[in-house]
Amino acid sequence: MSEYKVLFLDIDGTIIKPDDSIEETTIKAIRQVQEKGIKVFLATGRPLHEIRELADDLKVNSLIGYNGAYAIYQGEDLFQEPMNKKTVKQFIDIAKENKHDLVLYTRDQNIFTDLEAKCVKEFIEKFHLHKNDSYSPAKDYEVLGMTLINLESEDIALYKHEDQTHLSQVNVEGMHHCYDVIRDKVNKGIGVEYVLKHLGLVKENAIAFGDGLNDKEMLMSVGEGFAMGNGHPDLFQYAKHKTTTVNDSGIYNGLKTLGIIQ
Incomplete structure (x- = not known):
């Protein structure tokens, strides 16, 4: 058996259940892994400024946020990869033309194209976002990630002219009309590879759990x-294992099959 050294955990649908709670078995599993000296990273599409409280509660201080654009290791910045400003402007223009809503994630804020839109308010409430502001064309934002909020599946094609990005449907109950903008060369996988290289580890030393297509x-x-058992149907082909759902101790049961926890 390989010697496991690091564990990467998605948040929504993997750690956090649809009712916004966390299974006690999940907390127990993370604690046992840490006690064995295995490093734990939260790896999320969320901006890091919005998950500090959760990270503190789980006693995790290593993070990959913005779908791989920014990472922190033991509280210190590891890397940061802002989006191309031209690409950001293209997405803003397409969203405006088609009456879609868009959120730009910077290092410190969530910038919404329309804070008053009903779907935006629901998005903010669902993901407990606090550092929100309205978009201003006059400002030069350094954008680390983006999410489109009120798309129909047929709208995805509108954004495919940008060949260095793709859209990933948010796998959260009630939020399937939302799509993260994923860069081909900046994503959770690239972030994981960077972390492994920094730590002097190989992929066989690493474990990961996820539920959405942004986790593939x-x-x-x-x-x-x-x-996760509740994962997007198209995700399973990219995973070596399928575990139980987030409501049924998915992380705990998965780690148990590896013999890491009891």
Whole structure:
């Protein structure tokens, strides 16, 4: 058996259940892994400024946020990859033309094209976002990630002219009309590979759990990739393992099959 050294965990649908709670078995599993000296990273599409409280509660101080654009290791910045400003402007223009809503994530804020839109308010409430502001064309934002909020599946094609990005449907109950903008060269998988290189580890030393299509690169970048039982149907082909759902101790049960926890 490989010697496992690092564990990467998605948040929504993997750690956090649809009712916004966390299974006690999940907390127990993270604690046991840490006690064995295995490093734990939260790896999320969320901006890091919005998950500090959760990270503190779980006693995790290593993070990959913005779908792989920014990472922190033991409280210190590891890397940061802002989006191309031209690409950001293109997405803003397409969203405006088609009456879609868009949020730009900077290092410190969530910038919404329309804070008053009903779907935006629901998005903010669902993900407990606090540092929100309205978009201003006059400002030069350094954008680390983006999410389109009120798309129909047929709208995805509108954004495919940009060949260095793709859209990933948010796998959260009530939020399937939302799509993260994923860069081909900046994603959770690239972030994981950077972390492994920094730590002097190989993929066989790493484990990851995820539920959404924005997790597929991450699951392929580790030796033991687990798709949650509640995962997007298209995700399972990219995972080495399928575990139980987030409501049924998915992380705990997955780690148990590796013999890491009891």
